[in-house]
Amino acid sequence: MSVNLRTVYAFAREMYPKRVNKDIQYGTAGFRGKAEDLDYVMYRMGLLATLRSRQTNGQVIGVMITASHNPEPDNGVKLIDPKGEMLEPRWEKLATDLVNVSDSELEAHVTKLIADENISITQSSHVFVGMDNRYHSPRLLKAVADGVIALKGCVKEFGILTTPMLHYLVVCANTRCAYGMPTEEGYYKKLITAFEDLRGDTLDNGNYKNLLLFDGANGVGARKMLQFLKRMKNSLNVNVFNSGQGKINHECGADYVKVQQCAPSGMPIAEPNTRCVSVDGDADRVMYFFTDENGVFHLLDGDRIATLIAGYLMDMVKECGIELNLGLVQTAYANGASTNYIVNELQIPVSCVPTGVKHLHHKALDYDIGVYFEANGHGTIVFSEKAKQEIKDVAENSENNQHKASASRFLKIIDLINETVGDAISDMLLVETILQAKGWDLKQWLATYTDLPNLQLKVKVQDRNVITTTDAERVCVTPNGLQDEINKVVANYKKGRSFVRPSGTEDVVRVYAEAATKDEADRLAYEVGVLVHKMAGGVGPEPVQPEKKIIAHI
Ligand code: G16
Secondary structure (H helix, E strand, O other): OOOOOHHHHHHHHHOOOOOOOOOOOOEOOEEEEEHHHOHHHHHHHHHHHHHHHHHOOOOEEEEEEOOOOOOOOEEEEEEEOOOOOEOOHHHHHHHHHHHHOOHHHHHHHHHHHHHHOOOOOOOOOEEEEEEOOOOOHHHHHHHHHHHHHHOOOEEEEEEEOOHHHHHHHHHHHHOOOOOOOOOHHHHHHHHHHHHHHHHOOOOOEOOEOOOEEEEOOOOHHHHHHHHHHHHOOOOOOEEEEOOOOOOOOOOOOHHHHHHHOOOOOOOOOOOOOOOEEEEOOOOOOEEEEEEOOOOOEEEEOHHHHHHHHHHHHHHHHHHOOOOOOEEEEEOOOOOHHHHHHHHHHHOOOEEEOOOOHHHHHHHHOOOOEEEEEOOOOOEEEEEOHHHHHHHHHHHHHOOOHHHHHHHHHHHHHHHHOOOOOOOHHHHHHHHHHHHHHHOOOHHHHHOOOOOOOEEEEEEOEOOHHHOEEEOOOOEEEEOOOHHHHHHHHHOOOOOOEEEEEEOOOOOOEEEEEEOOOHHHHHHHHHHHHHHHHHHOOEOOOOOOOHHHHHHHHO
């Protein structure tokens, strides 16, 4: 097969010209920005995915068009490597370079990339493409497909999908169906079969009630949840809200609930203590919450989900009569109280890595069972082949009936988990399974430990990359002196902790603070926010003083 690279340039010039001069970077989860600026980026990512597929001997590469938790006008693209992981870091750099060359340099740049990476242009290539339900996603999907076609690759369009569904499809295709059938139906079937087997016939158990209110963020998660429900035998009673009538992520969804620490709009006032769940725009994050009889809102975030799952899996390992090393991976955003609970109560080893599931996933692979979650609700569990084999051996061969039964249940739990990436719906079904098994309501789950009050702020600066960090983003290296000033401020707060980092998905610097009381956490975040504004080139007004915010609310 010969590929005429003139086509690459011709498509770019005629249909996807690069009209943006500012360089952009492959960030925490791909490229993100205003949808109207992204056509050329998508086209070039179609090119890159085709080359990556050829370079990995024709394995399937996934391209997901979504801006996930960002507001509706934004869009973005996430690339998925053959094992379902985020794109390899070295290729992230190649993606950044490819996106930033001019149209006239494009042909020569692609030729060089092919030579540098020793890519056989005659190798077959396969690219799977999915998109969220933003109105500009179909246009951008076409641009990706044209990029693949320009290099004579083979593209398969799956239409509207959640991001984790596309990860699943890529892995299924690359493992020749060993992980499941590479179809949307195959995905539902795998998860629903495992969930319903685990659930049994008695749906209510103790304080666990079979009712869940689901906030779909007006995103793709709502649509797919409805598809799940169509196929389920009433095993989970779910009422779906924010199912697409409003703007994606607007005053709803997992990010809104986590950052604002309040219930989303678009949901009815539920009976006190009703279990509620929010997912984000592409359904790779999940948050639980409820409002108690005093009207107080309570959040059960990614840290909470991680501790529930890790504790449960650790018990299951014991019940199978085997020994496996289980570890938990967090980021700097993990609440200090959750880390204490993991280390001191659960006695599970914990590691801290930079933000981005790509970092967490990678670290989790060090364990037989690696549980990883970001506080924002993004995470999953990965099992080594050794762990799976040992559990399977017990299920098939153990003479101890209790061990055997536990191991059979464990295999179903593994089937319920989307190991390829954080999957809001799969995570939710797992949490439901655990709560049902324990007979717990959310209050009992909440009682396992008490979160330290915390707050996140966003500060707009001229160039967010002036902030650089080290030690898993817990220490700020530049601008010079900023970390010293943060340390001085933090020292005034009991149980105070704060860090700053540039976002990789939005044009802002993020500030995190926690302290012994809510007022102190708010004040600490504000003080650190002001430091960032002053020392890192803040634009627009300084962060608002917490006291003034309260007055404004009244
Ligand atoms: C993406 C990443 C997450 C990360 C989040 C926020 O999530 O997949 O791992 O935590 O961005 O990143 P940042 O703080 O750098 O903006 P999503 O759900 O938006 O794809």
